[in-house]
Amino acid sequence: VVGNSTEGALLLWLEESGISYKQLREQFPEVYQVHFNSERKRMTTVINYNGRLIVLVKGAPEVVLGNATQILGNDGQLRPITEQDLARAQEFLQDSASQAMRTLGFGYAVLPPDTPTDEDILHERRDEIERNLIFVGFIAIRDPLRPDVKQAVEECQSAGIKVKMITGDNVETARAIAYDVGLLDRRDAAIDVEGATVLTHDRFEELYEKWSALYRKTPRSEAEQKELEKYEEQLAGMQVLARARPLDKLKMVELLQTRQEVVAMTGDGTNDAPALKKADVGLAMGIAGTEVAKEASKIVLLDDSFSTIVKAVHWGRALYENIQRFVQFQLTINVSALTIAFLGPFFGVEPPFTVLQLLWINVIMDTFASIALCSEPPRPGVMKQKPKRRDENIVTPAMFTTIMSTAAFYVVIMITLLLLMKYTGIFARQEEQKILDAGKVTPTQAGVFFSIYVFFQIFNLINCRSLVPEESGFKGLGVNKAFLGIAGTIMVVQILITEFKPLADIFKVGTLDLQEWIYVLLITPTVLLFAESARRIRLAKTGRAELAPAPASA
Known part of the structure; x- marks a missing residue:
């Protein structure tokens, strides 16, 4: 089915019943039509039926019933609609809605013979x-949930993402669907009462207007502040908003953003464009979405699947961690490097790194390192973490501790090495x-110093795979072949720089013999031991802090 799924279901139903829709359209030409929208909640078409104008209305059953004065009985006879008819229809509608079925009401009216056929005049008289419609009945359509939706919602909830459903469906249908996908834990969740998580448009509008009035008011009294927070x-x-109007999505986005929350909004219609544009991340439907919605969005879902959003979050978090x-x-x-270069002259030695060596360390080698670290696959627990705050620094406290402690380790080792080179x-x-004797670092010493520092960084690549004390950098190391390959490539290139005489001369280092390389390979892996020891110490301290009793209040 291409296009609107509800219209597609109706057409398939006609086809299965042996009725040709195209033949009917040709036999009874359309004179005037008003398309469905979320404000009117109905679609109206005027056709020419054997010389008479007939108005056909389909839409929300409560809207069609509200405009109906007669009903077409099972016997094919017209009779005035009664309270009993309305109650019976409401009972059927609630039963269908409670089964997560969308309902669509139908009605018609025969227009007076003198009704003009001019489209502009009909548009003026559309209300x-x-x-005085004749209510024909309603149909219930089930839009089966995709099998992966419930699991996707569960993954969102475990990842700290709050999922809200804003729909034009009636509240009973919306509540049933929300229960089926796991947004609600009760099928009979309260509606529109104090503390309810299921709201209709009218209740939402009432609460929003009260909140908006208090939010704009400054200064606010203590009582007004409490009312605002309530x-x-x-x-x-709110988890479900039913019978929503176009601006309801925009209002919800604005409210959540005032709380400094990062908001993603999905939509497919033209009326969704303001909310999609306002949201931090607008997600338009690639198949069912209008061009306006796609233009207003930052992301277009090619398969219109909610689970694709969860996959995007999963990979987005993995990419963020790799960065x-x-x-x-x-x-x-x-x-x-900055600290070593700064402290070197204070110990009576010339700056140990040349410009070209720093270029290799900070530009070329880091390019390979970035590829290695960004090739890390998503770790299993990435969707168990809470979302990042809008103002959260990319360098976490755990990262800062690791950076400073490892850098301090480098400085101590390298400055000690410089002093040993100078005085011994x-x-x-x-x-x-x-x-x-001239007080300078010899080419061989420079080669050893340069190689030790670079090999320290290569081994530190393994440490940097860990961002928190709870995980070791060695975890899953053998799985990432690209990481190991790139780290090995950096090692080979560093050896070539030092051992290939033309390159060694360019980098102003001397070639190393086997014994010196053994020293390099004995000293540099100590950064792995240091990082693992520091990680375990921090983990032990964190555990003790969690187990420590809270101080008694005064």
Whole structure:
């Protein structure tokens, strides 16, 4: 079915009943039509039926019944509609709605013979011609839930994402659907009462107007502030809004944004465009959505599936964490390199890094590192975390502690190494004695110093896979072949820079022998031991803090 699913269901029903819709359209030409919208909640068509104008109305059953004065009985006879008829119809409608079925009422009226056929005149009289209808009946349509919707809602809830359903369906249908997908825990959840999470448009509008009036008022008394918070909590706690009007979505977005919440809104109609534009993330339906809705959105769902949104959140969180990993890695390098370069002259040695070495460390090597860290697959617990606050820093307290502690470890090791090179001549070769006597770092010492620092970063890539004390950087390391391949590539290139004489001369380092490489490979993995020890200590402290009794109140 292409287009509106409700219209498609009706056409399929006609086809299955052996009735040709195209033939009927050709036999009874359309004179005038008003399309359905969420304000009118009905669609009206005027046709020419054997020389007489007939108005056909379909829409919300309560709207059609409200404009009806007669009913077409089972015997095919017309009779005035009674309170008993209305009560019986309401009973059937509630029963259908409680089964999560959408209901659509039908009515018609024979217009007077002198009714003009001019479309503009009919448009002016559209409210008049929709009165005194003959109620024919209603149909109930079930739009089966996709099998993955309930699981997707559960994943959203476990991820701290609050899902709200805003629909034009009547409240009984909306409540039943919300129960089926897991938004409500009771099929008979309260409606429009104090503290209810299921609201109709009228109740929502009443609460919103009261909240809006108090929100705009400044200053507010203590009593008014409490009233404002009460209305805000009830509106923000709403889970289902039924018989919604076009502006209801926009109002809901604005209210949630005043609470500093990040709001994503889905929609498919032209009337949804303001809310889609206002939301932090607007998601339009790619199949059923209008072009206006797509233009107003930031994301278009090609399959119109709610579960696709959950997948997008999943991958978005994984990407955010990978960016955090790279930021942690990059800042560790920058803080340590800057500190070492700054402290070097104070210890009587020339700056240990050349411009070209820093270029390799901070630009070229980091490019490979970013690819390695961004190739990390989503970790299993990523959808169990709470959403990020709008003002939350990308560098978390745990990351800051890791950055500063690891950078301090680098500084201590590297400055100690510099002092040993200066005062003991370690790693200096006999032919470089004159350079050493002049108080300078020899090419071989520079090569060892440069290689140790780079290999420290390579091993620290593993540490940076962990963003919290609860997880080790070694967890799942063997699964990510791309990560291991890139880390190995950086090692090989670093060895080539040091051992290939033309490259070594460019980088102003000396080539290293086997013994010196053994020292490099013995010293640099210590950063793994340091990071794991620091992680376990922090984890133990966190555990003790959670187990410690709360202080007694005075």
